[in-house]
Amino acid sequence: MTSPRLRAFGASAGVLAALVAVPAAQAQPTAAHPTDDLSPSVLTLTFAQGDSLDTASSQRTVLLICSPSVLGTHPATAAACDELNTAGGDFERLSGHPMRFCTMIYDPVTVAADGVWHGNPVSYRHTYPNKCQAENRSTYVFAF
Template sequence: MRKRLGLLFAAGMAAAVASATALPAVASPSDTTAPLTSLLITKSHLIATSRTAAASQVTLDCEPTGGTHPTAQAACDALIAVNGDFAKLPPATGVFCLAVWDPVTVSVTGVWRQKPVTFTRTYSNDCDAAVSSDNVFRF
């Protein structure tokens, strides 16, 4: 009897572990909780004194809005206005940057409304990256 209970306990534990470690299901296009847009945005610049690169990253989800971007809703609104075309983002108004050469390269990968998207551009400095992208690259 003890041996049988031990076998049943072991089988139950194995089933529990198997279900707990199963991979999560991939969201389908009809799943309303999955964002239509999911982006990884990376900014990197060369630190002149050490000649090393420093980078920062955020995620941006749109429709519904989420991710780690500090102003996700405003960034999504700006991208929706240009149908996800990063090259067409208008400059932010009322903000001006100093003419300082401290280049920043912005890279975007992910999906825009379920279509693959990539974008890379080098800006003269961090302020220029933010202002030139209607603050989408301000983080």
């Protein structure tokens, strides 16, 4: 008969093994976006309320890692990585939500990305007139 402590350890080890296996499964390139190398894709993403990062009244920042594993503090890592892969890592080509009408109220937001994408340096900044217009450009990448 095994002790409760040994059974709890065995269960914890099983959960840990399952968690370790998940990122490896997510990191496999999809057929639509092959990546033959394991060049790093690691980005710090920022969403700021204001017309620049320096004058923003509030900021939120997350870490998005898309290669060699998919993980980070972004709430939708896999979806954000897929969106960036579809755009070829080009933030100007992000598609976002289907275009919808936004109010014409000027309440600027600035989005930023810094890091590397498949080994290439990234430094991106864009200010939108309001949050709605920013959401028209990116569904997952800047949704945090």
